[in-house]
Amino acid sequence: MNWITNYVRPKIRALVQKPEVPDNLWEKCSSCGQMIFHRELENNLRVCPHCGYHMRIPARRRLELLFDDAKFKVIELPEVVHDPLKFRDRKRYSERLRDAQAKNGADEAIVVAHGEIGGKPTVIAVFNFAFMGGSMGITVGEGLLAAARLAVMQEATLIVIPASGGARMQEGILSLMQMPRSVVAVEMVKDAGLPYIVVLTDPTTGGVSASFAMLGDIALSEPGATIGFAGKRVIEETIRESLPEGFQSAEYLLEHGMVDMVVRRGELRDTLVTIISLLRDRTPVAEVVPLGEGKKGAARKAEPAVEIPPAPQTGKAAGNGEDKSAAKAPAKAAADDGAEAPAKLGEGDAPRK
Amino acid sequence: MHNFLDFEKPIAELEGKIEELRHLSDDGEINIADEVEKLQGKVDRLLRQTYGKLSAWQKTQVARHPDRPHFQHYISALFEDFTPMAGDRLFGEDHAIVGGLGRFRGYSVMVIGHEKGADLNSRVKHNFGMARPEGYRKAQRLMRMAERFGLPVITLVDTAGAYPGIGAEERGQAEAIARSIEVCLNVEVPLLSVIIGEGGSGGAIALAAANRVYMLEHSIYSVISPEGCASILWRSGEQAQEAAEALRLTAQDLLRLGVIDDIIPEPLGGAHRAAKMTIKGVGDKLEAGLRELVRDNGLQLKQARRQKFLDMGQKGLG
Numbered sequence: 001m002n003w004i005t006n007y008v009r010p011k012i013r014a015l016v017q018k019p020e021v022p023d024n025l026w027e028k029c030s031s032c033g034q035m036i037f038h039r040e041l042e043n044n045l046r047v048c049p050h051c052g053y054h055m056r057i058p059a060r061r062r063l064e065l066l067f068d069d070a071k072f073k074v075i076e077l078p079e080v081v082h083d084p085l086k087f088r089d090r091k092r093y094s095e096r097l098r099d100a101q102a103k104n105g106a107d108e109a110i111v112v113a114h115g116e117i118g119g120k121p122t123v124i125a126v127f128n129f130a131f132m133g134g135s136m137g138i139t140v141g142e143g144l145l146a147a148a149r150l151a152v153m154q155e156a157t158l159i160v161i162p163a164s165g166g167a168r169m170q171e172g173i174l175s176l177m178q179m180p181r182s183v184v185a186v187e188m189v190k191d192a193g194l195p196y197i198v199v200l201t202d203p204t205t206g207g208v209s210a211s212f213a214m215l216g217d218i219a220l221s222e223p224g225a226t227i228g229f230a231g232k233r234v235i236e237e238t239i240r241e242s243l244p245e246g247f248q249s250a251e252y253l254l255e256h257g258m259v260d261m262v263v264r265r266g267e268l269r270d271t272l273v274t275i276i277s278l279l280r281d282r283t284p285v286a287e288v289v290p291l292g293e294g295k296k297g298a299a300r301k302a303e304p305a306v307e308i309p310p311a312p313q314t315g316k317a318a319g320n321g322e323d324k325s326a327a328k329a330p331a332k333a334a335a336d337d338g339a340e341a342p343a344k345l346g347e348g349d350a351p352r353k
Numbered sequence: 354m355h356n357f358l359d360f361e362k363p364i365a366e367l368e369g370k371i372e373e374l375r376h377l378s379d380d381g382e383i384n385i386a387d388e389v390e391k392l393q394g395k396v397d398r399l400l401r402q403t404y405g406k407l408s409a410w411q412k413t414q415v416a417r418h419p420d421r422p423h424f425q426h427y428i429s430a431l432f433e434d435f436t437p438m439a440g441d442r443l444f445g446e447d448h449a450i451v452g453g454l455g456r457f458r459g460y461s462v463m464v465i466g467h468e469k470g471a472d473l474n475s476r477v478k479h480n481f482g483m484a485r486p487e488g489y490r491k492a493q494r495l496m497r498m499a500e501r502f503g504l505p506v507i508t509l510v511d512t513a514g515a516y517p518g519i520g521a522e523e524r525g526q527a528e529a530i531a532r533s534i535e536v537c538l539n540v541e542v543p544l545l546s547v548i549i550g551e552g553g554s555g556g557a558i559a560l561a562a563a564n565r566v567y568m569l570e571h572s573i574y575s576v577i578s579p580e581g582c583a584s585i586l587w588r589s590g591e592q593a594q595e596a597a598e599a600l601r602l603t604a605q606d607l608l609r610l611g612v613i614d615d616i617i618p619e620p621l622g623g624a625h626r627a628a629k630m631t632i633k634g635v636g637d638k639l640e641a642g643l644r645e646l647v648r649d650n651g652l653q654l655k656q657a658r659r660q661k662f663l664d665m666g667q668k669g670l671g
Contacts, residue, residue, distance in 0.1 A: 084610065084669030085601050089586035138666045145663070167554075167576045169586065172600045173612050176554060176576040180562040180662045183534045187659070207576070209527035210515075210555040215535060229527040229555070230517030234581075238517050248522060258525045 005105060006074040029053055031224075045265045054222045054265055056202060059111040059128040062161060066124060066269050072115035075150065077108060078142045085172045093170035096132065104131045109164070110143035114150055118273035120280055121156035123147050127163040129203070134164030136208050137171040141178035141185075144212060148185035152192045157276050161199045162213045166206020179211035186215050195279045199268065200227050200250065200259065218275060219259040220268070221250035227259075356625075358414050360403065364622075367396045400622040407571060409597040413579055415571040416550050417513075420625035422632055424451055424466040424509050427549070430632045431639075432457050432464055438495055440487075444524060447488030449480040449516070450560075452495045457507065458640045460647075463499035465492050465560060466509030469550070482551075483516035486529035489559050493529075493536045496544075500651075505543040505643055508560040513578065515556035530559045537562035538659055541651025545642050547617070547635055548572045548604075549624075564658045565642040566612070568604035569631065570619040574612075575602035601670065609670060614642075 026035045031053035041048075045065060046055040057065075064070040087093040101107060109131035114123045125147035127134040144160065151158040167175040189196045198216030200209075202225035210229050221227060228248035236243060246252050250262045263271050357365040371392045374385045407415065415421070428435050432455030440446045452465035467484065470476035492508075499506045515526055537544060537560070546563040552574030568574060577585075579597035584590045601607070604616045617638045620627035646654060 080666065081669040084666070085599070086670065087599055089596070089599060141666070169577055169582055169600075172576055173574060173602065173607055174610060174666045176558055177612060177662065177665050179531075179555065179558050180534050180538060181665065183531065183538055183562070184659045184662055187535070187538060205527075207555055210530035210559075211534060212531070214525070214528040214531040227527075228522050229515065229530065230522065235517045235519065235522070239519065243519065247519070256523050256525065258528055 003076075006076070006111075030055070047265050052223065052264070054202065054224055056129050056163060057265075058130065059106070059126040062126045063111065063113050063115075063124060065265070066117060066159070066272065067113070067115040067122070068117060068119065072113040072124070074111055074113045075146060077110070077112065077139055078146055080138045080142050082139075083170070084138065084174055085170070087170040087172065089170075096170065100132045104128060106131060108139040108143065109134045109136070110140045112143050112147045112150070114154065114156065117157070117159075117269070118277050120276045121154045122159060122276065123151040123154065123156045124159045124161065126161040127201075127208075129163040129165075132168065134162070134208075135166060135168035135175070136164060136178045136182070137168035137175050138178065140168070141181045144178075144182045144185045145188075148188045151189050151194055155192070155194065157195045157197060157280070158189045159197045159199060159272065160212060160216075161201055162204045162208050163201045164204060164206075164208040166208050176207065179207050182212035183215065186212050190217070195276065197272065197275065199263075199272075200253075201225050203227070205229065205231065205248075214258070217279075220261055220263050220271065221253065221259045222268070223250055223262050223264055225250040227253050356419050358411070358418065360411055360414075364396060364399050364403065367392055367399065371396070397621060400626075404571070404619075404622055408594070409573075409600070409603050410579065410594040412571050412603050413573050413597050415623050415625070416573045418623065418625045419471075420628075421550055422624055422628040423471065423550075424468040424511060425471075426628055427466070427509055427632055427635065428455065428464065430629070431636045432462075435464070438498075439491070441490035441494060443487070443490055445487045447480070447485050447491060448478050449482050449484035449512070450488035450492055451479075452492060454504070457643075458636065460505060460643060462505045462507050462643075463495050464507045464509070465495055466549075467512040467556075467560075469511060480516060482512045483514060484512065484556060485516050485518070485521045486524040486526050489515075489529035489533040492560060493533050496536050496540050500540040500542050503542060503651075505545070505647065506540065507639060507643075508544070508546045508563065510546055510548045510552050510557045510561050510574075511550035512553045512556045513551055514553035515559070530555045533559035534562050538662070539655060541655050543643060543646035543649075543654055544658065545639055545646070547639065548574050548613075549635065553578065562658070562662065564646055564654060564661070565614045567615050567617050567635075567638055567642070568607060568613050569617050569624060569635070570604055571623050572604055573602040574604070574607055575600050606670065611665060611668060 025038050027038055027041055028035055029048040029051060032048060032051035034050040036048060046057045063072050082097065083094045106128060109128050110125055111128065112125045116122060125144055147158060169175065186196055195217055197218045198213055200213060200219060200221040202222065204213050204225065204227045209227060226248050227250060232243055250259065253259045254262050371389055374389050377385065435453055435455040437451060437453035449467060450465065451468045452463065455462060455464050467482040468479045469482035470479035496506050515530060544563040545565045546561040548568040550572055552572065554576055557574065579593040579600060580590050582596040582600055583592040587596065604613065607613045608616055615638065617634050620630040624631035
């Protein structure tokens, strides 16, 4: 089922090149109120051509926009306990979950995929806000851990793209525990000397913003995205005054030093290509090495610089030394046959204690 | 005079009677010892009955009880030479989180925790235990300092949550909490936490990603307050009782879920009836945990701590 929905179906769709025609051919911009023809909106990456407002986009679309040639492989999320608390409010959580799955044609609020960006191995974990507000429960936490393990195994950059209201209340304390768990995922990638990039999209709040989302080596954001810890209503009720214009917007965060840059959706891929290249192609490519014969660099000349030297073993990562070489072999295999990669993501591949 | 909770009314009445009798016996010569003893027995029975089966909502009230021992009570009873440290070296000093060096049963440690305050003035000063980014950044600074000197870190958690305000958001409340969790997970010294009252969401986990996490018997620990949960999921704050049950925020449920390591029993009738005994119980449990942890080296402690969180959530309540 998963393989069909996650792999085969998009493939077929890509082949046929004919996205389903929406019932409504015109969509209204929720910011400026202008009507936009659906095709124009899609061509413009769901950014309003009139006011530049960035509408939310589905996880899969996001992946297509970022990976080289829109090619990527989605991994299967690890099986976890569903509804651990047997939670029930006005409705059973298990029902809400089933409804969300049916509505979204997806198992959970996160999609993890791997491929290349600018020719560099990259793992992306992207949230789907339409799935229960992108809320983070056990499966989402496991998804982030799986993404981190895959990045370490493939020596890939990890990009996480949150779009989430926060923790999934219906999983109670176990959703809160995804905060430290997702931070452990981030630390795995950092310890391996690999880049961890966050692209904050609308919205990134609550327990999601207060964990992995704010720990990126580099933090990008889409224009206008709401990013913050506490909800606006909660703050207004607490301080009993209304909030300033643009409060908790991406631009506001930029001004307050919390993100590195605000990047328009259309420029996001190029920005990521540049950043990843700068972080990972650390030496000049062979033909432009301007070192003369007989100098120290001569020996290096023959070696194509595109071959990335292994990440330096920082003091903290030293303990992983021997595991890294072991992990390298499956990583190579995974590059050849990505579909096999998830199968290797068992517990045994977790960074050793 | 005690502050009585709603469900403690029958107990309050009996205790009032005892008080009256004692008053009488002070004046006159009538011996009422027997009568007092009988009433006291009744009170104890009633307390045992009531506190033996507190609902999640009742526990929420007990956890928030104004007479419940706070951080400062633990400090004065358990930590000698407590030397408070102030400021995050970035912006300011946040009194909602107090921290400093102290000597705990012979061990020099860093102790950090939320302080809610005891009266109007101190509550305002401590912002009711709701920390701003400065508080979490101070905690990070102190944890790193402890690591530098190889000192174990003890955190005492008692907060409704991180403060929701404009300044807090401006200065990166989310980043401060995230980084605090990161520091908790990275320090190569023993880290022990006790939820002594309210463990309110992100504001609590920021100090509680620890090697050992204990909870007092009637404390609570939750992703959201019952009131907040009710207003979102039931669209009415009045369903807080129901939400409290659904959230499984009691120490007993959390132990079953494998989220905490142990429960520290409270004296009969809750921590607010016998602060001294409660604090001693917390001290004993911390000492036992600390003795175990100091045997491991820094790297082992860090890795075990991370593994503990990785293992979490494998089982539900069934």
